[in-house]
Amino acid sequence: MARNDLQGSLDLLVLKTLSQRGSLHGYGIVAHIQRASDELLQVEEGSIYPALHRMEQSGWIKSEWALTETGRNAKYYKLTTVGGKQLRAAEEGFEQLVKGVRAMLRYA
Amino acid sequence: MALIRRMVNLFRRGRVDGEIEAELKSHIEMRIEENVAAGMTAEEARRDAMVRFGNHVVMKERVAAADASLGFGSFWRNVRFALRQLRRSPGFALTAILTLALGIGPTVAIFSIIWATFFAPLSYPHPEQLVLAWTHYKGERSSTLADVYAQYAAQSRSFERLDFESWRTLHLTNPDHTEDETVGLPVTPGNVTKTMGLRLAMGRDFLPDEGLPGKDHVVILKHKVWIDRYHSDPNIIGKYILIQDQPYLVVGVVQAGPPDRAGVPFMVPVIIPPGVHSSDFGNVIGRLKPGVTIAQAQAELSLIDQRLLAQSTERKDPQSWAVSVEQLHNDWLDHKLERNLWLLLASVGLVLLIACTNVANLLLARGSMRRQEIAVRAALGATRRQIFAQLLAESLTLALIGGAIGIPLGWGLMKFSLAIFPELAIQTAETVIEINLPVLVFAFVMTLIAGVLFGCAPGWQTARVSLSDTLKQGSRSVGGHSRTPVQAVLVTAEIALALVLLAGAGMAMHSFWNLSHIDLGFAADHVVTGYLQPRNTAIRGGVAHVPSTEEMAVRNRELLAQIRAVPGVKDAALCTNPPLHGFGTVSLAIVGEPYDQAHPPIADLKLVTPSYFHTLGIHIAGGRILEEGDGLGSVPVVVVNETFVRRYLPRTDPLSKQILLGGQDSAGHPSSLSLQIVGIFHDVMDDEHVTGTVQPEAYVSLWQIPVPYLSFVARTAIDPAAVTSALRRTIQTDAQGLTLNNVELMQTVVDNQRAGDRFGMILFGSFAGVALLLAAVGIYGVMAFWVVQRTHEIGLRMALGAERRSVVFLVVRKGMNMAIAGIALGLLAAAVLGRLLHSTLYGVGELDIDSLVGVAALLLGVAVFACWLPARRSAAIDPMQALRNE
Numbered sequence: 003m004a005r006n007d008l009q010g011s012l013d014l015l016v017l018k019t020l021s022q023r024g025s026l027h028g029y030g031i032v033a034h035i036q037r038a039s040d041e042l043l044q045v046e047e048g049s050i051y052p053a054l055h056r057m058e059q060s061g062w063i064k065s066e067w068a069l070t071e072t073g074r075n076a077k078y079y080k081l082t083t084v085g086g087k088q089l090r091a092a093e094e095g096f097e098q099l100v101k102g103v104r105a106m107l108r109y110a
Numbered sequence: 111m112a113l114i115r116r117m118v119n120l121f122r123r124g125r126v127d128g129e130i131e132a133e134l135k136s137h138i139e140m141r142i143e144e145n146v147a148a149g150m151t152a153e154e155a156r157r158d159a160m161v162r163f164g165n166h167v168v169m170k171e172r173v174a175a176a177d178a179s180l181g182f183g184s185f186w187r188n189v190r191f192a193l194r195q196l197r198r199s200p201g202f203a204l205t206a207i208l209t210l211a212l213g214i215g216p217t218v219a220i221f222s223i224i225w226a227t228f229f230a231p232l233s234y235p236h237p238e239q240l241v242l243a244w245t246h247y248k249g250e251r252s253s254t255l256a257d258v259y260a261q262y263a264a265q266s267r268s269f270e271r272l273d274f275e276s277w278r279t280l281h282l283t284n285p286d287h288t289e290d291e292t293v294g295l296p297v298t299p300g301n302v303t304k305t306m307g308l309r310l311a312m313g314r315d316f317l318p319d320e321g322l323p324g325k326d327h328v329v330i331l332k333h334k335v336w337i338d339r340y341h342s343d344p345n346i347i348g349k350y351i352l353i354q355d356q357p358y359l360v361v362g363v364v365q366a367g368p369p370d371r372a373g374v375p376f377m378v379p380v381i382i383p384p385g386v387h388s389s390d391f392g393n394v395i396g397r398l399k400p401g402v403t404i405a406q407a408q409a410e411l412s413l414i415d416q417r418l419l420a421q422s423t424e425r426k427d428p429q430s431w432a433v434s435v436e437q438l439h440n441d442w443l444d445h446k447l448e449r450n451l452w453l454l455l456a457s458v459g460l461v462l463l464i465a466c467t468n469v470a471n472l473l474l475a476r477g478s479m480r481r482q483e484i485a486v487r488a489a490l491g492a493t494r495r496q497i498f499a500q501l502l503a504e505s506l507t508l509a510l511i512g513g514a515i516g517i518p519l520g521w522g523l524m525k526f527s528l529a530i531f532p533e534l535a536i537q538t539a540e541t542v543i544e545i546n547l548p549v550l551v552f553a554f555v556m557t558l559i560a561g562v563l564f565g566c567a568p569g570w571q572t573a574r575v576s577l578s579d580t581l582k583q584g585s586r587s588v589g590g591h592s593r594t595p596v597q598a599v600l601v602t603a604e605i606a607l608a609l610v611l612l613a614g615a616g617m618a619m620h621s622f623w624n625l626s627h628i629d630l631g632f633a634a635d636h637v638v639t640g641y642l643q644p645r646n647t648a649i650r651g652g653v654a655h656v657p658s659t660e661e662m663a664v665r666n667r668e669l670l671a672q673i674r675a676v677p678g679v680k681d682a683a684l685c686t687n688p689p690l691h692g693f694g695t696v697s698l699a700i701v702g703e704p705y706d707q708a709h710p711p712i713a714d715l716k717l718v719t720p721s722y723f724h725t726l727g728i729h730i731a732g733g734r735i736l737e738e739g740d741g742l743g744s745v746p747v748v749v750v751n752e753t754f755v756r757r758y759l760p761r762t763d764p765l766s767k768q769i770l771l772g773g774q775d776s777a778g779h780p781s782s783l784s785l786q787i788v789g790i791f792h793d794v795m796d797d798e799h800v801t802g803t804v805q806p807e808a809y810v811s812l813w814q815i816p817v818p819y820l821s822f823v824a825r826t827a828i829d830p831a832a833v834t835s836a837l838r839r840t841i842q843t844d845a846q847g848l849t850l851n852n853v854e855l856m857q858t859v860v861d862n863q864r865a866g867d868r869f870g871m872i873l874f875g876s877f878a879g880v881a882l883l884l885a886a887v888g889i890y891g892v893m894a895f896w897v898v899q900r901t902h903e904i905g906l907r908m909a910l911g912a913e914r915r916s917v918v919f920l921v922v923r924k925g926m927n928m929a930i931a932g933i934a935l936g937l938l939a940a941a942v943l944g945r946l947l948h949s950t951l952y953g954v955g956e957l958d959i960d961s962l963v964g965v966a967a968l969l970l971g972v973a974v975f976a977c978w979l980p981a982r983r984s985a986a987i988d989p990m991q992a993l994r995n996e
Contacts, residue, residue: 028133029140046164047141051134052172059177074140077133091493102489 012053014096015039017089020063020081027076028054054079062088130173138163188503195504202476203508206469209887210512210560211519212880213465216458218520218545218553219527220873224455225552226543227448232438233367233542235307236397239270240438241404243394243411248430256390258418260382265414268407272396273301276380281643281851283352284339296321296380296392302330302364305397311336313347313362321381328379329353330362335375353378395438408435449950450870457614457877460607462560464881467604468888470564471597473505475895477572484572498573505565506558513557520553521545531869571596597892602932608878608885609936609969610943615871615878616961617947617954622871624953625864631794631804632689633727636680637856638830639688642669642820642841642848662816663742669848670719672840673822678833682824683722684812689794690859691821698808699770700758701784711758713750713806714796715771717815723791725825733765733789736811746814749789754806764790769808785810823856830855867952878965882972890976893925897984904984905992914985921984925977933966940965 019034020026026034031054032047057063062085068078081089138159145155163169196203231237243262245254254262259274266272276296299316302308311333320328329351331340340346350357358378364370382388398407411433419428477484484497492500524543666684673682686694697710720736722728731752740747748769755764764787771783785808793804812820826833834853841850897904904917941957948956 027136027140029137032137047137047162048134048164048166048169049172051130051137051169052176055130055173055176070140072143074136075132076136076140077129095488095493099489 011096012050013057014089014092016050016053016057017062017081017085017092020079021086021089025068025078025080027070027078029076031079057085061085126177127170127174130170130177134163134166134170134173138166188500189507191500192504192507196507199476202472205887205891206472206508207512207515209465209468209472209884210509210557211515212884213462213560214513214516214553214557215519215523216877216880217455217462217556218517218549219523220451220454220458221552222520222524222545222549223527223543224451225546225549227451230546230548237438239398239400240305241396241398241407241435242438243272243396243407244434244436246432246434251434253391254394256382256388256392258415259392259394260384260388261418262394262411262414263382264384266407266410268398268402268410269396270399271300271305272394273298273305274380274382274392275301275395276390276392278390280353280378282376283355285351295374295377297377298381299379301395302362302377305395308367309365311363311365313360315362316379319381321379322383326379326381327356327358328361329358330364330377331360332364332370332375332377333366334370336363339375404435404437408433411435446866446950447869450866453614453947453950454870454873454877457611457874460611461877461881461884462556464604464607464884464888466560466564467600467607468884468891469505469508470568471600471604471888471892473501473564473568474571474597474600475891477501477568478899480572494573498569501569501572502562502565505569506561509557509561509565512560513553516557517545517550517553527869527873530872531865567596597895598928601889601892601928602935604888605885605929605932605969605973606936606939608881609933609965610939611874611878611881612965612969613936613940613958613962614943614947615874616965617944617951617958618867618871618874620958620961621951621954622864622867625867628795628952629793630689630860631728631792634689634856634860636826636830637726638824638826638834638837638853639691639856639859640822640837640841640853641851642684642822643851659742659816662818663813666719666812666816666820669820669841670721670822673824673837676824676833676836676840678826678828678836680825680827681721681725682822683719683725684820684822685718685722686716686812686817686819686821687796688821688823688856688859689726689796690856690863692796695805696771696808698772701768701770703758703762703767711806713754713769713808716796716807716809717812717817718809719812722809722823725823726794727825728794729792731790731792733787735789735791736809738813740811741813744814746783746785746810747788748785748808748810749791750787750809751791751793751804751807753793753804754808755790757806783815830857870950882969885969886972886976889925889929889973890979892928893921893977894980894983896924897921897980900984901987901992904987905989908987909989909993917987918978918981918985921981922974922977925973925981929970929973929977933969936969937962937966 015035016031019031019038023030023034028050029047032050054063054065058065058079061082063079064082065077065079067075070076141159141162142152142155145158146152150158160166232240234240243254244251245258246252254274256274256276259272263272263274274297278296280296299318299320303310303315310330313330316328316330319325331346336342336346343349346360346363349360351360352358353376380390382390396407398404415431415433416428419425419431425431487497488494524545528543670682670684673679694715695712696715697712699705699710718736720738720740723730723735730749733749736747736749750764750769759767767787768784769787771785791809794807795804796807797803797805824830824833824837838850838853841848904920907920908914908917940962944954944958944962945956948954951958954961
């Protein structure tokens with residue numbers, strides 16, 4: 003369950019990042035998550051890639067190779083329409099989770 | 111499509127690997143770049159980047175896995191998870207799996223029989239090219255005249271080969287001369303290896319000119335005969351064996367295989383040259399040329415046949431004749447058996463449906479137990495689709511395990527059915543009943559359908575769990591309110607289905623009981639019968655010498671005296687056909703009664719010696735029986751059965767009437783023999799199928815109309831099986847050159863006649879039993895679950911002063927509501943079923959009140975018992991305990 007949990011949250015974070023920043027490569031996504039969460043969410047940087055590829059296979063995001071500002075070749079990811087819907091669903095689910103956990107904490 | 115993308119990835123693994131490597135590498139390099147920019151040394155920057163990234167190799171593997179997991183990956187994950195879940199509740203898993211196995215097993219068994227009987231391609235090379243050409247006369251399919259075949263063979267272009275299989279009976283004498291009642295088949299040369307495509311274990315096929323007179327004494331043996339009768343003699347080729355008392359040269363032995371399973375044990379050649387007149391009838395069997403359709407072949411033969419009809423002097427009414435070309439397949443099935451098989455498939459389908467309903471109910475119950483777990487998983491981010499997929503994977507896993515057990519169970523059931531009903535294996539002749547690939551595919555598809563069928567509704571219901579409600583309710587597992595109606599509907603449906611099956615089985619049993627208590631009209635015990643056939647008939651050219659009537663009468667008297675002299679024989683008679691062996695129907699006229707040329711009275715004519723009545727114990731209802739004094743010189747007399755009198759002479763004294771065999775011609779003159787009715791006998795079952803119906807019959811003395819083709823019946827004082835060999839010796843050594851065929855005990859014949867009904871009854875009965883068991887388990891499960899759910903409520907009731915008895919009543923009444931609704935629905939469906947089955951049953955009305963009431967009472971009783979078990983447990987609830995537990 004814990005792994006699913008992490009995976010679920012990571013998906014949410016990636017989708018959210020892409021929805022805010024448009025097109026971004028893996029390193030950029032990791033950097034953004036770390037910056038935006040005030041270094042709170044520390045994931046192994048490499049673990050973003052299985053997640054990215056899985057989401058791409060599910061059709062949530064799509065990718066293309068392009069040059070970075072520094073002239074390096076990198077794979078850029080972009081949100082698809084399906085991904086947008088998925089993001090909203092994930093956000094809702096997360097809200098539910100938070101509410102649920104909060105409710106349990108209150109009564110426990 | 112995600113699935114297709116993943117599949118494509120599987121095939122370009124190399125390129126994908128390179129891309130992943132490049133992507134990961136660029137990430138690490140960007141991190142190094144930034145680290146350096148932040149002031150680290152190159153070495154530090156590199157190490158930091160690696161640490162932050164994690165295990166490079168593992169990450170790469172995981173990315174590749176994400177690309178190529180194919181969706182099956184997640185399915186297998188679900189299955190593994192499902193297996194863990196099932197292991198945690200073994201009681202549930204075991205019940206569900208066994209229920210499914212009980213549903214799938216019989217389906218597989220019956221389908222394997224259906225497949226082999228109706229659908230399996232025959233085991234000859236290119237069976238689709240093999241066709242039969244039938245002659246139709248007035249819409250009835252019949253065999254074809256040899257002359258006609260010869261013209262087909264000479265003129266048609268559609269066939270690679272067109273062969274003739276004659277229907278003549280040939281007798282084979284064993285090497286030790288003990289028995290010789292085997293029947294062989296004359297075929298045109300080339301039929302064996304070229305048309306049918308059989309392989310020879312040794313020797314050769316007939317040569318093209320073998321079959322012409324003088325060259326036709328050669329024989330090909332089937333494998334089984336070679337083993338059984340010739341003890342696998344390796345030097346059999348070139349030896350002579352006796353057929354019709356003439357030496358035949360063995361030229362070939364067919365390889366072991368399906369041809370051994372049925373049909374004739376040997377083949378001899380026959381050639382029908384065009385233009386040579388022959389009175390032979392037979393099957394025309396051919397192999398189509400590649401590319402020629404059956405319709406084209408039929409059109410060609412029809413054209414040839416029309417030309418032949420125009421010239422024919424024998425076939426007078428051209429418009430009554432037709433030709434059809436049909437695919438060779440199992441076409442000689444007993445219609446009753448055929449109908450029975452389809453009904454059985456329908457009934458095992460119902461059993462499977464009941465099993466599915468049961469498992470769906472179990473899953474629903476389990477689903478409400480697991481609401482908590484599902485809710486937590488939903489809260490942790492599982493989408494509804496994921497949960498549904500997980501639940502579906504669980505039911506599919508159950509189905510697959512159930513199928514895996516059900517298939518061997520089906521194999522066992524199939525073997526068992528064949529053991530209790532060996533006729534089935536013979537009926538399906540050229541194909542072998544087995545669990546083969548098509549049957550396995552069918553079983554697998556059925557299993558998947560079953561899994562989805564019983565998994566969908568509960569899965570959907572459970573996945574639709576409302577998060578906040580469930581979590582708020584805490585550990586309390588109430589909330590079955592919305593579910594119980596679904597379960598109640600399922601149980602009601604299940605009971606209705608079970609009742610339909612039980613009603614079918616009940617009617618089959620009722621019919622069988624009626625059949626086994628039918629009045630046969632004769633005493634079958636201690637009676638031996640057999641066919642007597644002349645053996646010195648040449649294969650070609652028909653009967654060589656027809657003896658005169660006087661000669662035949664003398665011979666027959668001698669023969670009867672010899673049979674009577676056999677020790678142990680009390681009485682004996684000669685006849686054209688023994689009872690239950692069919693008959694010959696003739697049209698006739700009754701002198702002085704109105705006569706309709708288009709619909710003349712008909713009767714089954716049998717020639718018997720006067721001792722026939724006494725030997726078989728046939729009762730006389732009026733007048734006298736045939737007497738020894740009724741001979742060639744005296745007035746021709748006839749005795750008729752009661753049905754004859756009822757149908758044709760209801761208001762007159764039958765004993766004053768004469769009948770004219772063959773009816774009248776258009777001028778009103780008698781066209782043949784006139785017979786005085788002298789007696790009326792009690793109806794005897796003469797039909798080859800005991801159906802309980804009797805046709806009008808007329809018995810004439812064999813002493814007045816002698817014929818050379820006979821059967822005998824003998825009543826014995828001792829065990830009839832003990833006198834058969836003595837009878838055989840007597841007849842075989844008789845100088846008349848007769849051969850004894852089909853020696854049977856009358857009791858065995860009677861039993862065999864009922865075999866088809868017995869088969870139907872046993873199988874219907876056992877499947878109905880399974881259905882009853884499943885329905886009982888279903889109603890028990892739901893009621894047990896209901897009681898568990900209501901523990902709190904029942905405890906409260908009892909605390910408030912409810913008596914144990916009223917609690918039991920409450921539970922049983924709840925169950926009875928479902929049972930009675932189900933039974934009522936089932937009775938409606940059973941009434942429809944009764945109408946469908948009516949024609950296959952004997953003495954059972956369209957609405958068989960007896961069996962319906964019987965099975966409804968049985969089902970109700972079982973349902974009460976199934977409800978009473980959980981009810982008793984509910985009454986044992988300790989109110990204090992129940993209330994405190996909540």
